[in-house]
Amino acid sequence: MMRFQAFIGILLVFLSVWPGTLTGGGGSQLSSTGFELASGASTSLNVQAPWSGRFWGRTQCSTDSSGKFSCTTGDCGSGKTACNGAGAIPPALLVELTLATNGGQDFYDVSLVDGFNLPIMLAPQGGYGDCNSTSCASNVNTVCPPKLSVKGSDGSVIGCKSACMALNQPQYCCTGAYGSPDTCPPTNYSKIFKNQCPQAYSYAYDDKSSTFTCFGGPNYAITFCP
Numbered sequence: 001m002m003r004f005q006a007f008i009g010i011l012l013v014f015l016s017v018w019p020g021t022l023t024g025g026g027g028s029q030l031s032s033t034g035f036e037l038a039s040g041a042s043t044s045l046n047v048q049a050p051w052s053g054r055f056w057g058r059t060q061c062s063t064d065s066s067g068k069f070s071c072t073t074g075d076c077g078s079g080k081t082a083c084n085g086a087g088a089i090p091p092a093l094l095v096e097l098t099l100a101t102n103g104g105q106d107f108y109d110v111s112l113v114d115g116f117n118l119p120i121m122l123a124p125q126g127g128y129g130d131c132n133s134t135s136c137a138s139n140v141n142t143v144c145p146p147k148l149s150v151k152g153s154d155g156s157v158i159g160c161k162s163a164c165m166a167l168n169q170p171q172y173c174c175t176g177a178y179g180s181p182d183t184c185p186p187t188n189y190s191k192i193f194k195n196q197c198p199q200a201y202s203y204a205y206d207d208k209s210s211t212f213t214c215f216g217g218p219n220y221a222i223t224f225c226p
């Protein structure tokens with residue numbers, strides 16, 4: 001059977017979240033690259049396979065007196081609700097999806113490589129093969145080490161940077177002598193992420209247990225703050 005589209009359902013519980021989307025690999029952007037979801041709301045996006053890209057959540061967004069839109073976490077810097085080809089400014093938890101044509105093998109993961117802002121779950125609906133759901137469902141902000149923390153105006157931790165971003169050292173960024181999976185083991189910082197979110201990528205060369213697959217062109221549901 002031909003597979004033309006994947007349906008991405010998005011649900012959330014809690015405060016408003018402004019999801020952002022970014023198509024990778026030079027493909028065209030989705031019909032929506034950013035929008036508001038009120039508490040409890042859901043929406044769907046049609047995605048034409050083949051497709052590769054990412055989704056994330058933005059929090060505490062507002063428009064200032066000059067009409068510029070921005071968010072406290074996950075902002076894409078576009079100045080508008082739509083991200084229009086811009087990605088999330090870290091720290092932001094990412095959902096990464098690569099969708100195959102013709103019912104082939106899809107790959108997907110939840111990644112802490114660019115840090116954390118809010119919990120997300122990703123669940124295939126239908127399809128065949130493993131098709132496991134994956135998530136980073138716990139609030140990593142509550143255990144974020146001070147050196148990695150991003151604080152809001154009230155002093156609470158609203159985001160957690162990756163060690164690579166915060167400390168910019170080769171052992172955390174997997175660069176230089178640490179530039180391969182064999183030479184870049186988990187660190188004390190990445191282990192904090194992995195303990196909280198065992199299914200998510202905790203650093204660039206995390207083991208393959210964080211990549212999930214599904215065949216048959218399922219739909220995917222993304223839930224913020226599951």
Ligand SMILES: *[C@@H]1O[C@H](CO)[C@@H](O)[C@H](O)[C@H]1NC(C)=O
Nearest residue numbers: 130131132133209211212213
């Ligand atoms: C998927 O879930 C099943 C059942 O919980 C588990 O046995 C299997 O190892 C999981 N597969 C992956 C790739 O995580």
Ligand SMILES: *[C@@H]1O[C@H](CO)[C@@H](O)[C@H](O)[C@H]1NC(C)=O
Nearest residue numbers: 144145146147187188189192
């Ligand atoms: C991680 O290890 C480094 C180097 O030994 C140390 O400076 C840092 O405090 C440790 N961080 C945590 C959160 O354990």
